[in-house]
Amino acid sequence: METNNKKTLIKLENASVEKNKKILVKHISLEVKQGEIVTLIGPNGSGKTTTAKMALGINKAFEGNVQRYTSQIGYVPQKVMIDWTLPIRVNDFMQLTSKINSEEVNEALNFTGVDHLKNKNLNELSGGEFQRVLIARAIAKKPELLVLDEPVQGVDFKGEISLYELIRSISEKTNCGILLISHDLHVVMSATDYVVCLNGHICCSGTPKKVANSNQYRELFGDRASTMLSIYEHNHDHSHSTDGTIKKNN
Amino acid sequence: MLDDFFIRALIAGLGVSLITGPMGCFTIWRRLSFFGDTLAHSALLGVTMALTFELNIPLAVFVISSIIAVMLLSLQKKTRLPGDALLGLLAHSSLAIGLVVIGFLSNIRFDVMGLLFGDILAVNKVDILIIWIGGALILIILKFIWKSLFAATVNYDLAEAEGMKPDRASIIFTILMAAMIAIAIKMVGLLLITGMLIMPAAMARNLSDNPSKMVVLSIVGGIMSVSIGLFASLEFNSPSGPSIITAALILFLLSLINFRKSNKIKNY
Numbered sequence: 001m002e003t004n005n006k007k008t009l010i011k012l013e014n015a016s017v018e019k020n021k022k023i024l025v026k027h028i029s030l031e032v033k034q035g036e037i038v039t040l041i042g043p044n045g046s047g048k049t050t051t052a053k054m055a056l057g058i059n060k061a062f063e064g065n066v067q068r069y070t071s072q073i074g075y076v077p078q079k080v081m082i083d084w085t086l087p088i089r090v091n092d093f094m095q096l097t098s099k100i101n102s103e104e105v106n107e108a109l110n111f112t113g114v115d116h117l118k119n120k121n122l123n124e125l126s127g128g129e130f131q132r133v134l135i136a137r138a139i140a141k142k143p144e145l146l147v148l149d150e151p152v153q154g155v156d157f158k159g160e161i162s163l164y165e166l167i168r169s170i171s172e173k174t175n176c177g178i179l180l181i182s183h184d185l186h187v188v189m190s191a192t193d194y195v196v197c198l199n200g201h202i203c204c205s206g207t208p209k210k211v212a213n214s215n216q217y218r219e220l221f222g223d224r225a226s227t228m229l230s231i232y233e234h235n236h237d238h239s240h241s242t243d244g245t246i247k248k249n250n
Numbered sequence: 251m252l253d254d255f256f257i258r259a260l261i262a263g264l265g266v267s268l269i270t271g272p273m274g275c276f277t278i279w280r281r282l283s284f285f286g287d288t289l290a291h292s293a294l295l296g297v298t299m300a301l302t303f304e305l306n307i308p309l310a311v312f313v314i315s316s317i318i319a320v321m322l323l324s325l326q327k328k329t330r331l332p333g334d335a336l337l338g339l340l341a342h343s344s345l346a347i348g349l350v351v352i353g354f355l356s357n358i359r360f361d362v363m364g365l366l367f368g369d370i371l372a373v374n375k376v377d378i379l380i381i382w383i384g385g386a387l388i389l390i391i392l393k394f395i396w397k398s399l400f401a402a403t404v405n406y407d408l409a410e411a412e413g414m415k416p417d418r419a420s421i422i423f424t425i426l427m428a429a430m431i432a433i434a435i436k437m438v439g440l441l442l443i444t445g446m447l448i449m450p451a452a453m454a455r456n457l458s459d460n461p462s463k464m465v466v467l468s469i470v471g472g473i474m475s476v477s478i479g480l481f482a483s484l485e486f487n488s489p490s491g492p493s494i495i496t497a498a499l500i501l502f503l504l505s506l507i508n509f510r511k512s513n514k515i516k517n518y
Contacts, residue, residue, distance in 0.1 A: 056411040075411035082404065086279045087458045096401050097412040121459055147411065 006033040015064030032177040042198035074138030078149040098141040108140035127154030265381040267472030274451035288341040292318040294348035315428035368439030368491030384433040438491040449498035456505040
């Protein structure tokens with residue numbers, strides 16, 4: 001990771017998690033800084049969610065070090081089940097962990113394109129709508145650190161791309177750090193500063209380009225995954241020239 | 251006014267409804283009805299302890315129920331027995347031990363039926379004081395932990411990640427449950443107390459679209475159940491505790507009819 005004076009938000013050093021005497025993830029070291037998007041990728045069961053939960057303090061590390069330097073955290077968990085017995089509207093849900101005014105609620109819902117659902121019950125939402133509400137809730141409190149565990153699952157293809165663009169723009173606009181878990185390799189690779197490839201431990205990590213060209217990455221995801229990246233990079237250049245937004249070149 | 255047993259019963263019932271309303275909502279949201287039952291069963295042990303050592307009954311019940319609750323939490327971590335089996339184990343062992351102890355207390359005249367099913371018509375001024383002061387304390391503490399408890403109820407991971415301290419809130423809530431059972435036991439009895447918790451809340455769920463409304467309606471439902479039950483008890487000379495619960499059941503059934511109608515309008 002490049003060294004600069006951006007504030008570190010979260011830092012894991014050689015941290016491991018076990019459950020029922022089985023080690024789930026081993027010796028994880030990573031760091032998320034302000035304005036940076038760090039993405040965890042890896043096959044099913046590789047410990048992506050476990051690592052994110054460890055970073056958040058939900059899973060306790062039995063060895064190594066986990067440091068959080070901020071308490072302003074927005075979290076989109078992988079799964080949220082709302083029991084029928086609990087009547088809760090989107091508006092109530094938005095204010096679950098922090099006091100935010102209705103303007104901020106509207107703004108965040110507007111941002112993810114679901115402001116019309118404000119007074120709907122969470123049980124009435126579709127999977128994709130609920131996912132957008134989850135993201136809106138996490139960003140509404142303007143956190144310093146966002147942890148997004150497969151935030152676009154169940155969202156339609158068009159929405160998926162716009163949500164990733166949205167996530168990118170949040171990090172640029174508010175300078176918050178983002179720890180992202182995702183399966184969509186090509187999208188991820190475009191919108192990420194640093195990639196950590198997991199399979200119980202860190203297989204490889206670095207800039208998207210470096211990871212995509214590494215042998216470990218090819219072994220895990222196959223040769224096509226690397227090709228996907230190169231196809232993507234082509235599009236990436238084009239969209240940037242029209243966009244005019246400032247991007248780093250690796 | 252307080253000299254009339256019926257007025258005393260109403261005031262006590264009103265106080266208990268104010269607590270069971272919000273507590274009942276959390277009980278069904280957090281799927282704790284069987285847990286409440288277990289704590290209520292352990293209250294029998296508390297009562298027998300109070301009689302044996304000449305202690306204050308609500309206090310002894312509170313202490314024993316809290317101990318059972320803490321035991322449950324620690325047992326959950328130590329064994330792989332599923333939660334409901336663990337609850338059954340604790341509920342029936344504390345009930346059994348309580349009954350065994352009662353058997354030895356042959357020299358004390360003791361109203362077991364009143365303990366099992368409640369005797370709200372027998373509440374005295376001290377009972378009322380305990381209900382209202384204890385109830386006020388429970389509600390103040392509940393108000394204090396409300397946000398983190400609610401966040402933990404919606405999603406534990408989310409609450410933990412965003413600094414809402416869900417574990418602390420859960421433990422405090424468990425102790426509040428024990429306290430509530432201790433002060434409400436005289437009214438509806440240990441076999442029916444969970445009914446008083448979940449029935450008004452279940453009724454309220456059918457009529458609510460948000461959490462605060464559900465809590466308010468749950469309190470209203472509790473007050474209505476107590477009033478209707480007490481008047482029926484006076485009119486037909488039926489046992490008071492079971493009458494209150496029967497009234498709560500009727501309210502629940504009525505809310506069900508109402509709910510289905512409103513659902514149909516939404517769907518078509």
